[in-house]
Amino acid sequence: MSEQRSEQGSDWSSSTSGNGEYADVNGVRLYYELHGEGRPLVLLHGGLGSxxxxxxxxxVFAAGHQVILPDLQAHGRTADVDRPLTLEAMADDIAALITHLGHDEADVVGYSLGGGVAFHLALRHPDKVRRLVTCSAHVRTDAIYAEMRAQQGQVTGAAAEMMKGTPMYELYQRVAPRPEDFPRLLDKIGALMAVPFDLTDEVRGLQVPTLVMCGDADMAPPSHYVEVFGLLDGGLRDGGWTGEGRPKGGHALAVIPGATHYDVFLSPLFAASAVDFLDRD
Incomplete structure (x- = not known):
C-alpha cells in the first residue's frame, strides 16, 4: 500500500501552502493544513510523500469541503517518533486528529499508503468516517505483481543514495524537520511492506460506504479491485433500473483510465470521482 519506486513523470510542482499547524496526538506532533470550507474531508498521501x-x-476537493491535509508519521513536515510505522497506529493518529479538530466524523480519501491508513481508520474507528475513498490500496500482499514484491523487499535505508533526484527525496529534504532521517524512513517503510497481510475478512465487514479506486495499470491488476468491490457486495448482480441491485452498503468502484500507481493521484478523474462519490445523498 505504499510506493517503492520513483514517481517518474509525476508533477509535484504545484504544492500546497506549507502554512499549517501541528496537533499533538498519540505522541506524534502531526502536521496538517486546512483548505476550503464545508464538510470535513481528510486527504491522506502515499508512502514517501506528503x-x-x-x-x-x-x-477540486477544497471547492466544497474543508480539506484536512495531514503529513503522516515520519513523512513531510511530521517528524518520526520512536515507534514502528504501522497502518494501525497511523489510523489511530488520524482518528485523534479528527477529534482534535472538533469533528464527530469526516469523509476520508486515501491514496496508496494513505489508502491503507484509510482502510484501517474505517475498520478501527467507523464512527469517525462518514464515507471512505481508497485509491491504489490493495488488501492482500499477494495481490500486487511478483516483481513489485521483490522490489519492495529491497527497500532499506541503504537505498537513500539511489533515490537522490527523485520527487520523494527532494520533497523530504525540503520540508522534513530532520532531513537526515530519510534513510530511517526507508527502513521503516521497508519493514512495513515486509509484513504479509490479508484484509479480506475485514473488508467484508466494512460499515462505511466505500469507493474502491485504482489506475488501469496499477501496482495490482484491476481484477483485484473488482474482487474488493465484490467483497463489498458489488458486481454480483444487475444494478436494476433504479439502482436496486447496487451494493447494499452504498459502495462503488472506479477504474481510472490511462493511470499508473505513480500518477493516478494527479488525474482529474481521481478527484472528480472521489468528490462525486462523497457528495451523493
Missing amino acids: GEMFGPVLP
Missing part, C-alpha cells in the same frame, strides 16, 4: 503531492488536484 500532503503536498495533492497540490494539483487540491482545488
